[in-house]
Amino acid sequence: MLRTFQVVAKNLSMTEAALKLNQSKGSISYQIKTLENQLGFTLFERSNARLHLTSKGQKLLNVSTLSLDQIDQEIELLKFKKPTPLTIALQSYFLSRWLSPRLMKFTAKHPEIGLRFVPLNFINEMDNIEADISICWGKEGMINSPHERLISCPACPTANSQIAERVKKEGLDKIILTTPLLFDSSESIGWQDWFSHAGIDFKKSIQGVSISDSNSRVQAVIDGQGIALWDNLVSPEINSGNLHYLSNIQLDEYGYYIRVKENILENDTVKLFFKWIKEEGNSISSSKITKSLTFTQER
Template structure:
């Protein structure tokens, strides 16, 4: 085992021990931190979590939520969250992951760019457009092209923008095309975005991932979070 891996394991063990000790010290005194730190993107936080905060507080007044913005890949030791709400299919082998809600993914563009794509055809247009990814190594575009029967060479230049707010704004500004989903519905409703195809990656969604250090927090498992 490499020293860095051993150090990460020791750090995780130390943090878990400290958390458990805190709970044992506070419990006899009738005290509890009763806090949950969800990690999620700012885009999902403002469009999905924010409208639900009051309802959660009314249902669970003893629990204090401390949302933490997350961009890029989820590192359970670095990010120090109790539950991370991530986009994709929930592929993780190192911690429990359960579906939160379905969020089929499909490409969207600005109305002007969507009009050009409609006029020239998807294969020709996507070959000239900048395709936006949410992370390095994302396969969403390749999967969608296969879904609609377009060759991989139909994809144009690629640009990775991990920040979802910036990525969506880049699409609205007509600078690229991105694979999106349910959180961008307001942009479709007000005409700033246009869906390019009814074809979607139907198995995409939002998935909470609970890191080992938070497995002992009973508030993380409350139904309806």
């Protein structure tokens, strides 16, 4: 039923899903209704014969896509005993928004190399996670084991339209102390650094919320659950008006860092991927990132 849900969600059409899955439209509709009943919440809104994902439906699509793909990969490994793939631990946000659009270049050049992606939510996991390569957002000094900066990616406070309007009327200093802060992979360190840069007392902010999955945290900001630190990888939401940068004070020292498991860099497969992803990272300039940010407030 989750697979059926994915096809319906991506096409926003029961008819299209029925054609692609070679099933009747009635069967597709029955599976979606059964799934909604079992979950206890609605996945789609129906208006004028068109389907629209609910916010909960969108969150389920994000997490189920990554999880079911991982299950498929594991099943294939169990069935066919293929060579052990390269395991890469990273945030789902970085995978979907930065790595995935570029990945075809690598797989086209090296179809013999299997890749397996596992979730990494917090930067302190990089030191002990079972992965050949791990990538996470943070700053120098937060990772104990040997690592390199992959790309510079400054971040600043980001919110939805309603909160951005309040910032325009009441000022960022007031709103940021009275609105929940959503914590990222750096947990509260990133926010503490931003408050320090802005000259605001972090201790005066109200209790924040930690949302480990980064894609779910993007949706949480859109839903108005609070303010989060985001970089230019949320540009689709910025361009659509669903999200707004709130300040020109940003964390320039932050970016995405890459760590290779100790004693494995001599592995030819690891060396190939490591070299390729560093070249991709070097093609991104920090000036390009900075210029993409437009702000609600100067502070």
